[in-house]
Amino acid sequence: MLELYTSEPNTFFLKPLIALAEKKAHFTTHYFDAANFEQFAPNFPSDLPASLQLEREGPLLVDGGAIISSTSFMLEYLSESVPGPSLMPADPYDAYRARAWAQYLGAHLGSIVPVLGCAKYLQPQLAALDPALVDRQIAAIEPVERRAGWRALRDGTYSTAYLESVAGRLAVPLARIEKALNEAPWLAGPDFSAADIDAYPMLCVLPDLTPAAVNARSTPRIGDYLARIAARDSVREALRTAKTAHPERHFVPGIEASRWG
Amino acid sequence: MSVTLYHWEPNANSGKPMLTLAEKGVAYQSHYLDLLQFDQHKPDYLAVNPDGTIPAMVHGERVFTESTPMMEYIDDAFPGPPLKPRDPTARWRMRWWMRFFDSYFAPSLSMIGWSIFIGPAARQRPAEELRAAIDRIPLESRRIAWRKALFNEFSAEELAESKRRVTFATLALERHLESSTWIAGDTYSLGDINGFNLGYALPLSQPDHCNDTKTPYIMEWLRRIYERPAARETWAKGRTQMAARIKILERGPRA
Numbered sequence: 001m002l003e004l005y006t007s008e009p010n011t012f013f014l015k016p017l018i019a020l021a022e023k024k025a026h027f028t029t030h031y032f033d034a035a036n037f038e039q040f041a042p043n044f045p046s047d048l049p050a051s052l053q054l055e056r057e058g059p060l061l062v063d064g065g066a067i068i069s070s071t072s073f074m075l076e077y078l079s080e081s082v083p084g085p086s087l088m089p090a091d092p093y094d095a096y097r098a099r100a101w102a103q104y105l106g107a108h109l110g111s112i113v114p115v116l117g118c119a120k121y122l123q124p125q126l127a128a129l130d131p132a133l134v135d136r137q138i139a140a141i142e143p144v145e146r147r148a149g150w151r152a153l154r155d156g157t158y159s160t161a162y163l164e165s166v167a168g169r170l171a172v173p174l175a176r177i178e179k180a181l182n183e184a185p186w187l188a189g190p191d192f193s194a195a196d197i198d199a200y201p202m203l204c205v206l207p208d209l210t211p212a213a214v215n216a217r218s219t220p221r222i223g224d225y226l227a228r229i230a231a232r233d234s235v236r237e238a239l240r241t242a243k244t245a246h247p248e249r250h251f252v253p254g255i256e257a258s259r260w261g
Numbered sequence: 262m263s264v265t266l267y268h269w270e271p272n273a274n275s276g277k278p279m280l281t282l283a284e285k286g287v288a289y290q291s292h293y294l295d296l297l298q299f300d301q302h303k304p305d306y307l308a309v310n311p312d313g314t315i316p317a318m319v320h321g322e323r324v325f326t327e328s329t330p331m332m333e334y335i336d337d338a339f340p341g342p343p344l345k346p347r348d349p350t351a352r353w354r355m356r357w358w359m360r361f362f363d364s365y366f367a368p369s370l371s372m373i374g375w376s377i378f379i380g381p382a383a384r385q386r387p388a389e390e391l392r393a394a395i396d397r398i399p400l401e402s403r404r405i406a407w408r409k410a411l412f413n414e415f416s417a418e419e420l421a422e423s424k425r426r427v428t429f430a431t432l433a434l435e436r437h438l439e440s441s442t443w444i445a446g447d448t449y450s451l452g453d454i455n456g457f458n459l460g461y462a463l464p465l466s467q468p469d470h471c472n473d474t475k476t477p478y479i480m481e482w483l484r485r486i487y488e489r490p491a492a493r494e495t496w497a498k499g500r501t502q503m504a505a506r507i508k509i510l511e512r513g514p515r516a
Binding site: 048049052053054063066068069070073074076077080081092093095096099100103104107169172258259260261 | 323325326327329330331333334337338349350352353354356357360361363364365368369372400401402405406408409419422423433436437
């Protein structure tokens, strides 16, 4: 039996929900509020890969005894283990492109989008809580890399200048996506695939977070691409799991920025 | 369709497709690029990979530039022994560890390697020449990384954090290999190829943290991979002292 531990359907949490809906899979849901530290509760599933996963906060899929973390690889796991249409392209070159996109966008959107989203939505939310309680919650987080994502929010590391420089780093990946979508309808080629399920949740929040970078004039192909994916039944079904009126404002720390600069 | 591989030493990212091709028994045309002569930023190579990163593989008309997905492609597209486990959970575990190696362990280990070995060697050349070489790098993020590496612009805190992460990741790997023969489980896979390229010289570069007493499972795992014919063949293509470090994995005479 598949069990998905998930929070509001946004960014990393949206990906497996779309994949499961594409597969028409049966699964049970354990909902938690990731913005309220519920994933650190003592009875939450945990093992070494789950606690060290580089997405830091994100959904977990429990299948029998295995805890599957890291959403890009969770999508491949679902593609391979759940009956229904494959989510990975059959052609090895297209499968390479799907994996190369997931790796590239993980590093370049997965580390940027959560920073922008947390600064806009999570930071004010945390500031409204009892500071002593928040400090205690953050101090207890392990490992230290995961704690650092929360501490940056608490300490006001995200200045306007910092956020501008972070948003500036979106230019290269966005231009690459725009170019790819000029050449093929989907990221990995002719067919919708896990690469699109992986990319969509990170891209669809950008018109709100950085309207100057993602808009009808500067990124027309991305706009059309987002509309095509939003219209899929699987995406509508995934979004119906929301418990708040604005799941698109639900952000938690994501992938750490490269330590090389 | 012929295969051409543009690579540096059998080490880190370059060694990943080299060892994978050798394991699959795929013959390839080898183009050695000297990373420290900045061959990867010269026009001939930028025509192949405009990002100027190595390795790159050309199979027929198609170009591959991301080394870990490249390994999966080699396994998918060519006959030869399968290098991914059949079980989806084992495959997921293989991919999880490859990401941990690529994005957590390797960047910290290479920061230490650059600060101690490669940076000082590169600085034998005039600073002007190095600066001009950096200016030719196409991607800004790579220019920043190369500037840090060549001029040793790592702060004491950054280096201390990298050392902490290397020690931590070494222990995590040891714990994993205590209960798992190979990275993905019972079978040798791309996860081992990836991890070997990262870690074959750990007993030499991190002697206090990776040795027969503290990390016996890592040591045995590295030696088992070193003894594979494909690894012998691949490291024989090395031209410098960097690849020669692999000799640390020779088993000594048994008492």
